[in-house]
Amino acid sequence: MKMIVAVVQDKDSQRLSDALTERQFQATRLSSTGGFLKSGNTTLMIGTEDEDVDEVLSIIKENCESREQLVAPVSPMGGNADSYIPYPVEVQVGGATVFVLPVEQFEKY
Amino acid sequence: MKMIVAVVQDKDSQRLSDALTERQFQATRLSSTGGFLKSGNTTLMIGTEDEDVDEVLSIIKENCESREQLVAPVSPMGGNADSYIPYPVEVQVGGATVFVLPVEQFEKY
Amino acid sequence: MKMIVAVVQDKDSQRLSDALTERQFQATRLSSTGGFLKSGNTTLMIGTEDEDVDEVLSIIKENCESREQLVAPVSPMGGNADSYIPYPVEVQVGGATVFVLPVEQFEKY
Numbered sequence: 001m002k003m004i005v006a007v008v009q010d011k012d013s014q015r016l017s018d019a020l021t022e023r024q025f026q027a028t029r030l031s032s033t034g035g036f037l038k039s040g041n042t043t044l045m046i047g048t049e050d051e052d053v054d055e056v057l058s059i060i061k062e063n064c065e066s067r068e069q070l071v072a073p074v075s076p077m078g079g080n081a082d083s084y085i086p087y088p089v090e091v092q093v094g095g096a097t098v099f100v101l102p103v104e105q106f107e108k109y
Numbered sequence: 110m111k112m113i114v115a116v117v118q119d120k121d122s123q124r125l126s127d128a129l130t131e132r133q134f135q136a137t138r139l140s141s142t143g144g145f146l147k148s149g150n151t152t153l154m155i156g157t158e159d160e161d162v163d164e165v166l167s168i169i170k171e172n173c174e175s176r177e178q179l180v181a182p183v184s185p186m187g188g189n190a191d192s193y194i195p196y197p198v199e200v201q202v203g204g205a206t207v208f209v210l211p212v213e214q215f216e217k218y
Numbered sequence: 219m220k221m222i223v224a225v226v227q228d229k230d231s232q233r234l235s236d237a238l239t240e241r242q243f244q245a246t247r248l249s250s251t252g253g254f255l256k257s258g259n260t261t262l263m264i265g266t267e268d269e270d271v272d273e274v275l276s277i278i279k280e281n282c283e284s285r286e287q288l289v290a291p292v293s294p295m296g297g298n299a300d301s302y303i304p305y306p307v308e309v310q311v312g313g314a315t316v317f318v319l320p321v322e323q324f325e326k327y
């Protein structure tokens with residue numbers, strides 16, 4: 001038995017939870033902030049059998065991997081027009097930091 | 110030293126915290142959602158000496174074990190009368206998912 | 219690789235996060251309540267190389283160690299005047315409870 005602790009971006013966390021549930025893995029979500037990832041993040045805690053660790057890791061990778069995204073410019077509302085960029089820009093989104101912890105005993109009551 | 114991570118239903122978490130405190134075990138509550146248990150849940154983190162693990166586990170079992178409860182019918186408010194059940198029904202409540210993690214070092218400052 | 223889980227007082231957690239960031243350690247903050255420390259607390263999760271554990275522990279100690287603080291009396295607002303103490307009192311603040319957990323695998327996606 002292992003406990004997988006994954007820190008992922010908020011925007012990816014729902015899709016990841018759904019993908020895990022679909023393959024019968026249960027994830028508990030802890031609200032978290034800051035740290036490993038710049039913007040709002042969520043910490044997922046997933047209990048898995050040893051032989052399922054690789055499958056869970058690849059589900060996390062598929063759904064959360066760091067990637068570039070084109071972001072449409074937002075027109076400044078009475079704001080700093082100097083910083084206005086009138087064309088879409090690529091930003092880095094997603095990413096996951098994952099720890100696999102050993103579990104000595106597991107119980108369900 | 111071990112760290113016991115217990116995911117329990119919100120409704121059981123206060124009683125569990127009280128029972129742990131009464132026997133001098135300290136629990137930190139992390140707000141959590143979804144996952145191991147269907148409805149709202151709380152994750153408790155309890156640091157314990159190796160020889161106290163069994164006692165903590167039995168306190169969790171006593172206070173959180175999955176059980177059936179009679180739920181009085183709620184009269185539908187302008188709602189779907191078809192789904193109205195006019196007698197109490199048994200629902201599953203409670204339950205706990207518990208991980209015992211090894212601790213390599215423990216410090217108090 | 220280790221995961222350091224530190225439960226600290228809310229009032230110390232921002233300073234601790236800043237001190238960790240300054241030395242390139244990343245901490246994820248989980249909102250937590252009760253337990254190891256009396257008042258509001260925060261749980262920080264810090265992933266570190268084995269050789270950096272001692273440095274992280276001393277940063278936690280420096281920023282969160284339990285200490286005495288003089289608290290100015292608060293005038294009771296239409297409250298219980300009997301319990302009013304008209305001079306500053308020393309109270310215990312801060313403190314940290316820290317667990318170092320072994321990590322079997324660490325991934326960044």
Ligand code: NI
Pocket residue numbers: 001002049050103
């Ligand atoms: Ni195992």
Ligand code: NI
Pocket residue numbers: 110111158159212
């Ligand atoms: Ni031990």
Ligand code: NI
Pocket residue numbers: 219220267268321
């Ligand atoms: Ni290591």
